[in-house]
Amino acid sequence: METKVKIIQKLEKFEESGLFTNKNLSLPYLEAHLETNTKYLSRVIKNYKNTDFNAYINKFRIDYILRKLNDNKDFRHFKITTLAEEAGYASHSKFAAIFKQIVGISPSTYVQH
Template identity: 35%
Template sequence: MKIIYNIVLIVSVFASSLLQVHAGEQHTEKTLQVALVKTANQTTDSTQVVEMHEKLVTALYKKQQAFEMRVYVLVGIALLLVFIFGVLCFLNKRGDKRLEKIITLLEKRKLPTDEKTNTEHFQLDIDETIIDAILENLQAFENERGFLVSKITLHSFAKQLQTNTKYLSKVINAHKLKSFRNYINDLRVQYSIQKLENNGSYRKYTLKAMAKEAGFATAESFTKAFQKKTGKTVSSFLMHKNQILSE
């Protein structure tokens, strides 16, 4: 808005300048016209008078041309500023609309968890009985720590729960709010965190041993999943935990 205000101010200044130039040119033109009248009233036989008359006519013509040129330039600049003003107004309105869309999207993301889950649950297009059965099996899977099995895939897991991969994936996405792989990895990391907090001997394990017990195929996949969920590396987590225990 400050830019728009400045443009309006500039246009006003140019308009004022244009009026001043016009007034000055009118004064000069009147002066030249008076001089022309005086020379016309003098003796026409005089060569000096004729030359003076021609010079005054030429000067008046040049003044008129200069004035017109200034007017064209000032009008052109004013039109350009008006055009820029219009473009800025358009962009400003467009920016306001974009801001409203962003705010609307942010408000939608702030929906309560229950409301969000219910909306996604409605959009699953799966029979309620099937959804309830899958959720019950997932709870049993978590309680029995079935995620500690290293070689577990979506296909084998769906077969284990006696459902298909499409239904299982949709239910996990909607109710756990994550993909199947992230769901399994988060359960494994959470298991490792509990062991690190409650089991002193587990804290002495190597990364490879921790990864193996938690169901990860490699130490690298374990450390990546751990840092993704906690925001810390395993070593920094252990250091923090040891500091707490030593206090």
């Protein structure tokens, strides 16, 4: 029980840190960063965040870009590739697909409105 609480606390610090925008972020990377093991970390994310690792990271990345787009209107003039890189995606097409999946519209359409 105590270990779960520690991992949850470390996850919350990770969420606040912005490290989710790291292009090289992976489950093993996060496991090392949080000083736990992959299997246990996956289980905690699944049980306490109600999602899998990829969906967990994607949600933070898209929420991060949405905040940037809403808080700083200059971001609306950036190319989709730049937004993808800012969010931590190596591919603008992957970013666009995940953005649409989470938000319901493409990043291009979102930026225009």
